[in-house]
Amino acid sequence: MPTASAKAGVARNASAMYAVQLVSYLVPIFEIPILARALGVEQYGQILFCQALALTCSLLVEYGFNINAAQQVAVADQRPEELNKLFSQVVLAKLLLAGPVVALMLLVWATGMANAYLGHTGLVAFVLAYFFAFGFSPMWYFQGQERMVRPALLDVVLRLCGLALLAVWVRGPQDFALALPLLAIPPLLNTSLTMWWCRCEVGAVSWDISGAWRQIRDGFHFFVYRSASNLVMSAVPVLLGLSSGKRAVGEFGPPEKLIKGMTSLAMPFLMAVFPIFSRRLAVGSDAVSLRAPLITITAIAVLAVLGTGLGIWLGPWALSVLLGSGFAGSQLIYDMLIGVVPLRIVNQSITLILLIPTGHAKPASYAISIMSILAVLVGAGLSVPYGGLGMAVGLLVVEAILLVVLTGMLIRVVKKGRATDQQEI
Structure with missing residues (x-):
């Protein structure tokens, strides 16, 4: 059973990450009436497209290190030399991954292939700033050490x-160019300051290129899981814009944004308990050791269903308050997307609480x-004739299929644990 200190550590870090998650959820929600009402549906769609493009590209640099490197930090157990080595390898690995991505972005912009969405330098700078801010964030380091309170603050x-600043200065369509730096500077500044913080704790980055390549090679399955689990919500606006335009x-x-916030509410708790279950289940799994993760997954599923019911009730009112007129198709899209919430939360829970800690990262990913x-x-195919509603249908159907697949994997792990118990008897 977890010790009292371990439980306290989980509580502290879960609370800190929930504070970040709550703000991460509420800030984009409060941005909606500011930007949507001031800029209109076309310019607002332009910003959403650029944000989605940057976040999608950042997944290639984040590379699953929020899970993989955090797990390695937890195992390193405060050994300074190991932490310096690990931090150096991860930073260098991200630089190696970022080079081709940045080069491709600049090539697309320079050749005019994306003039409809990246027509001027300000938009390109906005995308690159967002890309670096989210791709190079070192939160994995603090998460693995279970010290999330100060970085979260x-x-x-x-x-x-x-x-x-957005609320004060963005008043109309003429403020479109001003909105870009106001959106990009806070996350970029946060990443810069936390990187400096890590540098003060672990020392200068050493040029361990071979170690960086090893991190890329060994972390591939975590990359597949992490990028794929975020790819849907990150890349969807990009593909929707390409298929149906900025208005869509x-x-x-x-x-x-509302649905994404709801589906992410469980993630702070999952990331807080992930190091605990990783340590407990790394030595092998039997029926006794699997009991706690199974109970946790069940509790999360029940809460997800209850939360979805609340979202169904409050959704129409929230959209009306946030958008006003001019966004006629948003309500129907919300009604379809709300079904994704419990499915995605349960899928995340099964993967992070049971499958990855028991060594099933590869098939799950x-x-x-x-x-x-x-x-x-x-x-994307359905969005051509049906716009955003078609995209929502595709997301819902496939998320349900994924739940069936991951549940099958969970059942096999449980049966294997019971078989282990019987062999010991």
Whole structure:
């Protein structure tokens, strides 16, 4: 059983990450009436497209290190030399991954292939700033050490300051160019300050290129899981914009932000208990050791269903308050997307609480990857005739299929644990 100190550590870090998650959820929600009402559906759709493009590209640099490197930090157990070595390898690995991504972005912009969405330098700078801010965030280091309180506080303060400046200075379509730096500077500043913080704790980055390549090679399955699990919600506005235009993105964006926030509410708790279950289940799994993760998954599923019911009740009112007129298709899209909430939360829980800690990262990551690609393809295909509603249908259907697949994996792990118990008897 976890010790009292371990439980206290989980509580502290879960609370800190919930503070960040709450602000991460509320800030985009409060941005909706500021940006949507001031800029209109077309310019708002432009910003959503650029944000989605940057976040999608950042997944290639984040590379699952929020799970993989955090797990390695937890195992390193405060050994300074190991932490310096690990931090150096991860930073260098991210630099190696970022080079081709940045080069491709600049090539697309320079050749005019994306003039409809990246027509001027300000938009390109906005995408690159967002890309570096989220791709290079070192929160994995603090998460693995179970010291999330202070980094979380910094993140909260910067986000709220950015929101306040948006509310004061963005008043109409003429303020479109001003909105870009106000959106990009807070996350970029947060990443810069936390990187400096890590540098002060672990020392200078050593040029361990071979170790960086080893991190990339050994972390591939975590990359597949992490990128695939986020790819759907990150890449959807990009594909929707390409298939149906900026207006479709503007209508899809507000309900998508609401749903994305709901589906992410369980993640702070999952990331807080992930190191605990990783240590407990790394030595082998039997029926006794699996009892706690199974109870935890069940409790999360029940809460997810209850939360979805609340979302169904409050959704129409929230959209009306946030958007006003001009976003006619958003309500129907929300009604379809709300079904994704409990499915995605349970899928995240099964993967992080049971499958990865018991050594099933590879099959889980490939299942999630395949289903995520399928969801994007199905949604993009349906969005051609049906716009954002078609995208929502594709996401919902494939998320349900993924739940069936991951539940099958969970059942096999449980049966294996029971078989282990019988052999010991």
